[in-house]
Amino acid sequence: MAEAQFKVFRGEGAKGELFEFPVEVTEGMVVLDAVQQIQSRHANDLAVRWNCRAGKCGSCSAEVNGKPRLMCMTRMDELSLDVPVLIEPMRGFPHMKDLVTDVSRNYEINKKIRPLTPKPRETDGTYRMQQEDIERIQEFHKCIECFLCQNVCHVIRDHSVKEFAGPRFLIRIASLAMHPLDTLNRLKELKDVFGLGYCNITKCCTEVCPENIKITDNGIIPLKERVAGAFYDPLAWLWKNLTSNSKKIPEKNK
Amino acid sequence: MESYEVKEHDVLVIGAGGAGLRAAIEASAQGVSVGLVCKSLLGKAHTVMAEGGMAASLSNADPRDNWEVHFRDTIRGGKHINNWQMVEIFCQEAADRVSELEEWGALFDRTKEGLIAQRNFGGHRYPRLAHVGDRTGLELIRTLQNYGIHQGFEVYMECCVVELIKEKDQVCGAFGFWRESGQFIVFKAKSVVLATGGLGKVYRVTSNSWEGTGDGHALAYRAGAELVDMEFVQFHPTGMVWPPSVQGILVTEGVRGEGGILKNSDGKRFMFEYIPDAFAAETSDSEEEASRWLKGDPEARRPPELLTRDVVAKAIRSERIAGRGSPHGGAFLDIASQRDAEYIKKKLPSMYHQFMKLGNLDITSTPMEVGPTCHYVMGGVRVEPETAMTTVKGLFAAGEVAGGLHGANRLGGNSLTDLLVFGARAGFHSAKYSKEIAEALNPSEDLLKKMERFSLEPFDPERTENPYSVMADLQETMEINAGIVRTKDEMEKGLELLQDLKNRGEKVRVEGNRQYNPAWHYALDLKNLLCVAEAITLAALNREESRGGHTREDFPESSEYFQNVNSFISDKEGSMFIENREREPMPEHLEKLL
Ligand SMILES: Cc1cc2nc3c(=O)[nH]c(=O)nc-3n(C[C@H](O)[C@H](O)[C@H](O)COP(=O)(O)OP(=O)(O)OC[C@H]3O[C@@H](n4cnc5c(N)ncnc54)[C@H](O)[C@@H]3O)c2cc1C
Ligand code: SF4
Ligand code: SF4
Ligand code: FES
Numbered sequence: 001m002a003e004a005q006f007k008v009f010r011g012e013g014a015k016g017e018l019f020e021f022p023v024e025v026t027e028g029m030v031v032l033d034a035v036q037q038i039q040s041r042h043a044n045d046l047a048v049r050w051n052c053r054a055g056k057c058g059s060c061s062a063e064v065n066g067k068p069r070l071m072c073m074t075r076m077d078e079l080s081l082d083v084p085v086l087i088e089p090m091r092g093f094p095h096m097k098d099l100v101t102d103v104s105r106n107y108e109i110n111k112k113i114r115p116l117t118p119k120p121r122e123t124d125g126t127y128r129m130q131q132e133d134i135e136r137i138q139e140f141h142k143c144i145e146c147f148l149c150q151n152v153c154h155v156i157r158d159h160s161v162k163e164f165a166g167p168r169f170l171i172r173i174a175s176l177a178m179h180p181l182d183t184l185n186r187l188k189e190l191k192d193v194f195g196l197g198y199c200n201i202t203k204c205c206t207e208v209c210p211e212n213i214k215i216t217d218n219g220i221i222p223l224k225e226r227v228a229g230a231f232y233d234p235l236a237w238l239w240k241n242l243t244s245n246s247k248k249i250p251e252k253n254k
Numbered sequence: 255m256e257s258y259e260v261k262e263h264d265v266l267v268i269g270a271g272g273a274g275l276r277a278a279i280e281a282s283a284q285g286v287s288v289g290l291v292c293k294s295l296l297g298k299a300h301t302v303m304a305e306g307g308m309a310a311s312l313s314n315a316d317p318r319d320n321w322e323v324h325f326r327d328t329i330r331g332g333k334h335i336n337n338w339q340m341v342e343i344f345c346q347e348a349a350d351r352v353s354e355l356e357e358w359g360a361l362f363d364r365t366k367e368g369l370i371a372q373r374n375f376g377g378h379r380y381p382r383l384a385h386v387g388d389r390t391g392l393e394l395i396r397t398l399q400n401y402g403i404h405q406g407f408e409v410y411m412e413c414c415v416v417e418l419i420k421e422k423d424q425v426c427g428a429f430g431f432w433r434e435s436g437q438f439i440v441f442k443a444k445s446v447v448l449a450t451g452g453l454g455k456v457y458r459v460t461s462n463s464w465e466g467t468g469d470g471h472a473l474a475y476r477a478g479a480e481l482v483d484m485e486f487v488q489f490h491p492t493g494m495v496w497p498p499s500v501q502g503i504l505v506t507e508g509v510r511g512e513g514g515i516l517k518n519s520d521g522k523r524f525m526f527e528y529i530p531d532a533f534a535a536e537t538s539d540s541e542e543e544a545s546r547w548l549k550g551d552p553e554a555r556r557p558p559e560l561l562t563r564d565v566v567a568k569a570i571r572s573e574r575i576a577g578r579g580s581p582h583g584g585a586f587l588d589i590a591s592q593r594d595a596e597y598i599k600k601k602l603p604s605m606y607h608q609f610m611k612l613g614n615l616d617i618t619s620t621p622m623e624v625g626p627t628c629h630y631v632m633g634g635v636r637v638e639p640e641t642a643m644t645t646v647k648g649l650f651a652a653g654e655v656a657g658g659l660h661g662a663n664r665l666g667g668n669s670l671t672d673l674l675v676f677g678a679r680a681g682f683h684s685a686k687y688s689k690e691i692a693e694a695l696n697p698s699e700d701l702l703k704k705m706e707r708f709s710l711e712p713f714d715p716e717r718t719e720n721p722y723s724v725m726a727d728l729q730e731t732m733e734i735n736a737g738i739v740r741t742k743d744e745m746e747k748g749l750e751l752l753q754d755l756k757n758r759g760e761k762v763r764v765e766g767n768r769q770y771n772p773a774w775h776y777a778l779d780l781k782n783l784l785c786v787a788e789a790i791t792l793a794a795l796n797r798e799e800s801r802g803g804h805t806r807e808d809f810p811e812s813s814e815y816f817q818n819v820n821s822f823i824s825d826k827e828g829s830m831f832i833e834n835r836e837r838e839p840m841p842e843h844l845e846k847l848l
Contacts, residue, residue: 026497027497028496029497030499039722039772040720046772047769047771057297073612075612097434097770100770111404113400116357116359126353127353129368138386141393142389144302179361
């Protein structure tokens with residue numbers, strides 16, 4: 001059985017250091033398995049979050065060799081085991097203990113988003129929506145709230161910007177703004193409360209998303225276009241509102 | 255004694271999966287103050303992992319469907335020992351609870367007419383499961399979460415309840431700790447709703463996460479409530495078996511619902527050999543008929559891969575024992591030969607991803623290897639069907655922790671809807687109950703001291719056992735002695751071993767401090783796991799017949815006596831007591847639906 005070395009960050013409140021542990025490697029093993037092996041054999045009190053072990057819950061986010069990843073979906077055979085594997089907590093959030101960070105800010109931002117305000121049901125009591133009209137939003141609904149995108153976004157890391165919602169919540173607002181049933185106009189708050197304008201489309205968020213959601217191309221950019229249309233081009237805005245259901249995704253983004 | 259943080263609510267909901275969130279939403283809607291506690295971050299409960307869908311007779315896919323057929327399927331799937339009052343309520347309210355989710359933002363896959371699409375699943379006569387690809391649980395929990403955070407209840411996340419507080423004969427709160435700081439917290443409440451989910455972690459091979467330690471079952475038992483049907487544990491037929499590190503991770507039944515077939519190492523589609531008489535009339539008896547069904551022929555009967563889970567799990571096990579298993583001791587699940595790659599990726603995207611990533615296997619071209627994994631517990635806290643109240647005053651239960659609805663075997667998709675129907679009922683009735691009470695009773699100092707002492711014992715340096723090893727030994731013991739197939743001798747041995755494990759459990763030693771210390775959390779979970787392990791084994795020993803999820807090698811047939819009784823477990827002077835009681839007979843208007 002092969003053996004690997006792991007260097008795991010341990011400590012509290014950002015104070016800590018890397019500790020080295022041996023790991024016995026078995027076939028098909030993922031990084032989370034290795035961390036749990038360390039926990040059960042060498043460091044019983046090693047703090048780490050996990051739940052589903054299958055990339056479905058978004059709990060096990062960390063930085064593996066400096067890259068933000070889900071530990072349960074990172075196979076050991078993707079990594080070079082000639083050098084120690086480095087496991088650190090997400091850097092973009094306040095540190096709590098070992099691999100666990102304080103992600104509570106995300107929950108606070110989410111609370112500020114106004115909930116879906118649906119139009120009334122059809123006379124037969126149903127809602128009718130066509131599959132092709134919801135496909136784009138279903139993509140955003142795949143989000144498992146791993147917060148890796150929030151972790152890498154430089155606007156969030158630059159703590160001077162307070163009102164930026166971050167990629168995860170911009171696509172959540174996009175999923176409401178493009179929802180066939182929603183009746184609210186969310187464009188003003190996108191600009192004023194959620195700081196859409198701060199995003200300069202570096203696409204770092206899209207690159208790390210384990211659900212492969214095209215956060216920027218399919219979410220943020222269309223929102224930016226709508227906001228620009230609404231606030232900087234009154235004629236276009238009027239035209240859009242008069243001619244069609246403004247919820248429709250602009251043709252060119254389909 | 256430390257000074258504790260004290261929080262007071264009219265209703266305290268323990269658990270933030272589908273059941274807990276739905277209960278908190280409903281209780282808040284009644285205008286009372288509600289607190290919601292969960293061990294993980296909000297949105298990470300088991301519910302998020304559910305894949306295939308939620309069952310409700312919306313009859314969008316087949317007009318022949320209605321609540322009565324759903325009732326029939328649920329009772330037949332549960333092998334006739336379900337609490338029929340619960341099943342009746344469940345089937346009648348399921349459709350409303352599911353469509354209500356649309357108003358809160360859920361986006362299910364659609365039919366051509368723009369309605370909620372429904373898919374086939376084991377044991378359901380017609381396509382009945384509302385779904386979103388294979389990530390239905392995520393849609394459910396996120397919808398409830400995002401709607402719920404605006405309903406005014408307070409959320410305590412990464413907070414773990416260690417014990418319920420009971421004064422006189424009434425539950426009046428809970429004692430717990432914050433995982434982050436390790437500090438204790440006392441909840442005072444006029445009523446408490448348990449929505450703590452299942453207990454899969456009592457077995458080694460399971461689809462459940464670290465949270466599934468049967469806390470609610472054990473909390474209720476220790477508070478004096480009755481548990482029902484604890485012998486019935488569901489082993490899902492299709493868990494991953496290879497590589498070892500992913501053993502037990504679920505492969506949704508949706509794969510078979512979308513046409514996937516099971517084959518043995520001879521390449522034979524073996525499920526045709528395992529059709530029980532009771533299901534023969536509605537199951538295909540040839541590959542030719544099954545393939546017509548897949549093409550949508552309404553005259554063709556359902557393929558045998560869609561028999562109930564207990565039947566399929568046992569069939570896979572028998573094939574393996576007969577030497578026809580797959581290389582890693584399972585069976586082959588093949589969808590690649592039945593559907594084209596685009597369709598598979600569209601309908602089962604997360605299965606595709608999961609096997610690609612974790613198993614190095616492309617399910618659009620290669621069969622998967624699958625085998626049984628502990629998935630769900632049908633047994634649970636006994637509740638009153640209408641109100642979800644347990645046998646203890648002020649204590650309610652809903653979702654997987656409650657027993658009775660699913661009988662001896664749960665149909666896939668019936669859990670998610672269960673969370674909604676009975677979550678809402680538990681929320682409503684706990685609020686109503688709280689309104690009728692002037693003030694929550696105060697927990698006595700002595701009681702709190704005792705709870706504090708118990709919680710801190712694992713830090714005693716005199717102790718010697720590693721909590722991780724005791725837990726692993728417990729899981730192995732249950733796997734061997736009270737697993738899929740059971741015998742008297744093994745279970746008696748199991749009970750003895752559990753006694754040893756209990757003694758070791760009392761000696762577990764935790765290093766480090768109280769801050770976010772998983773070893774400490776495991777040490778406390780252990781007490782609950784040991785409690786539910788004993789309940790399962792005792793109940794399984796008691797039921798001398800085979801039925802649904804409970805299979806006795808020494809009693810392979812079903813018995814008439816046991817068809818009419820359910821088993822009830824309660825605490826009698828410090829030891830576990832079990833008795834069988836007859837069910838009220840089903841009224842005629844329901845009987846005739848079968
Ligand atoms: C992989 C998988 C796939 C599934 N697929 C389907 C499907 O397609 N269809 C279907 O119908 N069913 C499915 N199921 C079953 C279904 O998901 C579960 O039965 C259901 O989600 C349980 O919901 P719940 O609300 O009862 O509890 P859970 O979702 O398990 O939530 C339990 C909650 O209780 C909290 N808790 C537990 N103990 C404590 C404590 N001591 N203190 C504080 N909080 C506590 C937890 O933190 C958590 O928030 C699946 C299950 C799994 C594991
Ligand atoms: S594209 Fe925008 S949201 Fe995404 S990481 Fe860059 S700045 Fe942040
Ligand atoms: S958008 Fe992607 S990266 Fe961001 S939280 Fe959701 S799943 Fe994670
Ligand atoms: S443990 Fe759920 S995403 Fe990794």
